[in-house]
Amino acid sequence: SQQGEEDPQALSIQEGENATMNCSYKTSINNLQWYRQNSGRGLVHLILIRSNEREKHSGRLRVTLDTSKKSSSLLITASRAADTASYFCATSDSGGSNYKLTFGKGTLLTVNP
């Protein structure tokens, strides 16, 4: 079954606006990670947030985690055309494998110049 599910599936905004993507999951987790994928390329790690953390920042990125709601959000502030990509959340199930991440299907973000 799908662990992380991103919402919305697609998002189109203007340069300079903020973009918010959400991820919901079903089971208890060790950590949740966000990755970016430019078209036709590999994934690039953005942020890892652990189950005992509520918020993390990295540059223009802000990630929140609400374990009671089993959800996370990724906020990109002051977006740029170069932020156009697919964004994936990935969860590490606390009751599962010590190695496995489960990825969602992603949100396609388009930032229009």
Add this chain to the structure above:
Amino acid sequence: DVKVTQSSRYLVKRTGEKVFLECVQDMDHENMFWYRQDPGLGLRLIYFSYDVKMKEKGDIPEGYSVSREKKERFSLILESASTNQTSMYLCASSLAGVETQYFGPGTRLLVL
């Protein structure tokens, strides 16, 4: 910076051929992974390895095998390629457990 390289960016093979996809990482990572990515299905784990000569099945191992003879190299083998194995294949490595994974650029495989 961690670098994960994959042997080919694009590959075209015939049905029934044996296909080798190679992945090399340069950061002495213990864990290596093979995923396939298909539209609407996201990333699905095929196999992973947590040490040399050690491997475990992921979610969709059927039709695939792997080999890890050296720590830095993890190979994915399609024993007899089929058209439903046309996909984007992504290799990744991680230092430990379920921490950050570092991905290669991907191999887009077309099986005719």
